[in-house]
Amino acid sequence: MHYPRHSSDANPERYATELLNQALKRGGEAFSLQPSPLPMSPARAMYSLQHNDGKIQVLWAMSADQRTKALQAVSIPIYRDLIGWRVLLVRSKDKPRLASINTLSELAHLRFGQRSEWSDVDILRANGLRVQTSNAYPSLFSMLNAGRFDLLPLEILVAAEEQQRFAALGLDLALDDHLLLHYPSTYYYFTSKQNPKLAAAIRRGLEAMLADGSFDRLFNENFAVSLRALNLENRQVIELSNPLLPEVPSEQQKRHDLLWQKRLPSTRQAATAQDSQ
Numbered sequence: 001m002h003y004p005r006h007s008s009d010a011n012p013e014r015y016a017t018e019l020l021n022q023a024l025k026r027g028g029e030a031f032s033l034q035p036s037p038l039p040m041s042p043a044r045a046m047y048s049l050q051h052n053d054g055k056i057q058v059l060w061a062m063s064a065d066q067r068t069k070a071l072q073a074v075s076i077p078i079y080r081d082l083i084g085w086r087v088l089l090v091r092s093k094d095k096p097r098l099a100s101i102n103t104l105s106e107l108a109h110l111r112f113g114q115r116s117e118w119s120d121v122d123i124l125r126a127n128g129l130r131v132q133t134s135n136a137y138p139s140l141f142s143m144l145n146a147g148r149f150d151l152l153p154l155e156i157l158v159a160a161e162e163q164q165r166f167a168a169l170g171l172d173l174a175l176d177d178h179l180l181l182h183y184p185s186t187y188y189y190f191t192s193k194q195n196p197k198l199a200a201a202i203r204r205g206l207e208a209m210l211a212d213g214s215f216d217r218l219f220n221e222n223f224a225v226s227l228r229a230l231n232l233e234n235r236q237v238i239e240l241s242n243p244l245l246p247e248v249p250s251e252q253q254k255r256h257d258l259l260w261q262k263r264l265p266s267t268r269q270a271a272t273a274q275d276s277q
Contacts, residue, residue, distance in 0.1 A: 001057045001198075004045035005035035006137070015157075015222040016060050019078055020189065022214065023205030029198070042117045046070065052192040058202070060189050062119045064244040071190040072199045076206045079157060080219065084185030084242070086153035087230060088176040089163060091145065098176045102236050104128070107179075111149035113140045119244055120153065123183055127240045145171040153181055160226045180235035183242040 116133035132149040209215035
C-alpha cells in the first residue's frame with residue numbers, strides 16, 4: 001500500500017507511517033506500507049486518491065472542507081490537537097526583533113515563508129499576513145537564511161528537529177522562544193471513498209490504540225522531549241482563524257475531537273485575530 005512521498009529529501013513522516021502501520025495491524029489488515037516511487041504534490045495525491053487510480057491508497061493531511069468532501073476521512077486526529085500550533089524559525093540575528101511582538105497586527109509587518117501547495121498559505125493570508133512561497137520544502141530554509149522572507153512557521157512537533165537538521169548544513173537559523181501561533185486544525189488519514197474497507201480498518205486500529213494507550217505511548221516516544229524543550233507554556237499565543245475548516249463536522253469527528261480539546265496552557269493572555277481589524 002502506497003502513500004504519497006512528499007519530498008526526495010529526508011522522510012519527515014516517521015511517526016505517521018508507524019502509527020498507520022500499527023493501526024492497520026490492529027485493524028486486521030497486514031499491508032506493507034511504502035512511499036510512492038516519486039514525490040507527489042498534495043494536489044496530485046488528492047486527485048489520485050479521489051479517482052482511486054491505484055497510485056496511492058492513503059494519505060494524511062490537514063482536514064479542510066474540500067478534502068473532506070472529496071475523500072473518506074478517518075476522523076481521529078493523528079497528531080492529537082497539536083498540529084495547528086506553530087513556532088517561528090528566524091535568522092539567528094533576528095531573534096531579538098520578535099521579543100517585543102505580542103499581537104497579530106504587529107506580526108503582519110513581517111514576511112512569512114510556506115510551501116506553495118500547503119493549506120497554511122491560505123490560512124496565513126486570510127489573517128492578513130504576507131507569504132512568500134516555494135515549491136520545494138528544503139528551499140524554504142535557504143530562502144529564509146538568504147533574507148527572502150523573515151519567518152518560517154514550523155509545527156511544534158518537528159520544529160526543534162528541523163532547526164537542528166538545517167543548522168548542521170550551515171544555515172544560521174534559530175527558533176524564536178517568545179511567540180506561539182495557533183489556528184484550529186487537525187490531521188486525519190484519508191482514503192478513497194471507493195475503499196471503505198481500508199478506512200474502516202484504519203479506524204478500528206486507531207480506536208484500539210486509543211483504548212489501550214499505545215497511541216499515547218507512540219506519540220510521546222516521538223514528541224514528548226521536543227515539546228518540553230520549547231517551553232510552550234511561557235510563550236505569547238497569537239490566535240489565527242482558519243477559513244478552511246469543514247463547515248459541518250460529523251458527529252464521529254466531533255466525538256474524537258473532544259479527546260484532544262485540551263489547549264496548551266499559557267501564562268499570558270492570547271492575542272486574537274480581532275486585534276488586526
